[in-house]
Amino acid sequence: MTEFYGSNDNDVLFGEGGDDVLFGRGGNDYLLGANGNDRLYGESGDDKLYGGNDNDYLSGGEGNDRLYGGSGDDKLYGGADNDRLEGGVGNDRLYGENGNDVLYGQDGYDYLSGGEGIDVLKGGKGNDELYGGNGPDFLYGEEGNDRLYGGSGNDLLYGGAGNDRLEGGADKDRLEGGADDDFLYGGHGDDTLLGGDGNDRLNGGTGDDHLDGGAGNDWVDYAFSSGGIFNLTTEVAWLAGGAEQDVIANFENITTGGGDDTITGNAAPNRIFSTGGDDRLFGRDGIDTLNGGNGNDYLDGGQDRDSLFGGRGDDILLGGQGNDFLNGHDDDDRLEGGTGYDHLEGGDGNDTLYGGNDDDRLEGGNDDDTLYGGNGEDRLEGGNGDDRLEGQDDNDSLYGGNGNDFLVGQEGNDTLYGGNDDDRLFGGIGGDRLFGQNGDDSLYGENGHDFLYGHEGNDVLWGGAGNDVLSGGDGIDRLHGQDGEDSLYGKIGDDFLYGQDSNDELWGEIGNDVLSGGQGNDMLNGGAGDDTLIAYGNSPEFDTLTGGAGSDTFVLGNSGSAFYLGSGHASITDFTGVSLAIEDTIQISGNLSDYNLDKSVNYGGASALDTAIFLGSDLIGVVEDTTALALTADYFTTV
Secondary structure: OOEEEEEOOEEEOOOOOOOEEEEEOOOEEEEEOOOOOOEEEEOOOOEEEOOOOOOOOOOOOOOOOOOEEEOOOOOEEOOOOOOOOOOOOOOOOOEEEOOOEEEOOOOOEEEEEEEOHHHHHOOOOOOOOEEEEOOOOEEEEEEEEOOOEOOOOOOEHHHHHHHHOOOOOOOEEEOOOOOOOOOEEOOOOOOOOEOOOOOOEEOOOOOOOOEOOOOOOOOOEOOOOEEEEEEEOOOEEHHHHOOOOEEOOOOOOOOOOOOEEEEEOOOOEEEEEOOOOOOOOEEOOOEEEEEOOOOOOOOOOOHHHOOEOOOOOOOEEEEEOOOOOOOOOOOOOOEEEEOOOOEOOOOOOOOEOOEEEOOEEEOOOOOOOOEEOOOOOOOOOOEEEOOEEOOOOOEEEEEOOOOOOOOOOOOOOOEEOOOOOEEEEEOOOOEEEEEEEOOOOOOOOOOOEEEOOOOOOEEEOOOOOOOOOEOOOOOOEEEEOOOOOEEEOOOOOOOEEEOOOOEEEOOOOEEEEEOOOOOOOOOOOOOOOOOEEEEEOOOEEEEEOOOOOOOEEEOOOOOOEEHHHOOOOOOOOOOOOOOOOOOOOOEOOHHHHHHEEOOOOOOOOOOOOEEEEEEEEEEEEEOOOOOOOOOOOEEEEOO
8 A cells, every 4th residue: 555645735646556655734625546445535625525435435635626536436525625535436435514515425225424515416327325514505315226215304215217205304304205205204394395297105204294295106104193184075184182284286096194083085085094083084076095904983985986994893895886895894884885886894893784775795704794785786795704695685695604703695686594503584575585594593584486495404494475485495394384375395304384274285205294284275195104184174175185105194184173175185095004014094983883985986096996085974084095094093093
């Protein structure tokens, strides 16, 4: 290492190509390091220092100096007075120190610090860091993704090209993001923030600030605030207590802090986010996204296709017009879809969901929820918990899910699925399809021609008005056809089937079933198992009874009276006598001596003669295709 010393005159010093040290001393000196890692000290006077190649250290000292690092990763210190520092090629560090300095990083990833005084900092090419320091400074990021920090004083920060971060610091600053996607933070003081082109994020900090997002999809950030009123339409923000008022122009999106906020969007597609507090969020026009965060919030999407997220707390979400998505998240929420094809998710908590007009999808989520489909062909899903689902108008699909659920189709041709556990299903008006699924369920078809299927468990099915089809499924089921010409199928298990009014068909199928036709001309078929077929008839009617496999009992009377008095009778199609392992019996009212048998006529069935059963002159029953019956206890039981 060679050292060179100037004098108090105006000197010219050149390095020798190695790692040289040059001292200018007094006077206005010219120092050139050339090659090598050189150290140049201008000391007093207005000096010019050129580092040359390699990694150099330049110190201007006193006086108005000019420092140029050249190629390599250089360190430049202006010292006292008004200096100009240029980093050149490489990743340089420039320090203006005292005085009104000009710092230019040029090529490379540079670090610029203005220090004291009124400084001008230009990053040049590359991703640079600029610190204005004390005093009113001018910072220009220029090309690259730069970080600009104004410090104290009324500063001007301009990001230029690239995704830049600008922080004004203390006092009244002006920040301009320029092109691309920038973040601007005003800090303390009454600042002006201009996002420019690109998708920018602006945070004014404290003070009465003027914020303008400019072109692009921009955010105004009040995450630090403790509440306030924010309106993107009127472009005004009032912070909690009214101590600060900002202008917020040309923003599409806003985020606020943990206080109680009122936020109103504008005609653009807005994203409105609050992290906490009991907030009121209004999307207005445009395709908006609203997120209430923690707290008991009120969200109104307004017009167009919106997405609303309640967050934690007991929230109210209103979709408004358009095809909206609403998610209540935690706690007990109220969701209303409004007009349009909406999708509502209650989340956790005991939620209440209203679909509104058009075809909606409602999902209760966890806990005990209440869902109302409204107008349109809706899909309602209760999820976990003991839920209440009401389809209301039009043709709806209801799914209870887990829990003891209550499902009501109401108007329209609806489809109801109880899911797991013990559910109650009501079809309402229209031709409905009800499926109890797992658990001990109760199904009510009500008005219309309905289909009811109990599936697993011990179920109770009521057809109601209309011509209904009822199927019990597995378990011990009770089926009631009620009004209309109904078809009842017991399926597997020891079931009870009641046709009730009109002309019904009852099929016991597998199990020891009890079939009761009720009024009307009914067809009863016991199927496999030891069945009881009750041919009830107190008006002119003709019933057909088929026992099927097993030892069956055909009931033509009870302890109060015989059936089919006056007109009508029951036809037994497959009576099995005492000579076989399987034996059928016929139950009659009163004493055997009150009855007589006629075996001379073929009333029906095949061509063989039948056995007609008379109580006095009243024909109450016909056993088809057999005459092997006698009025004995082998064939008849009396009550």
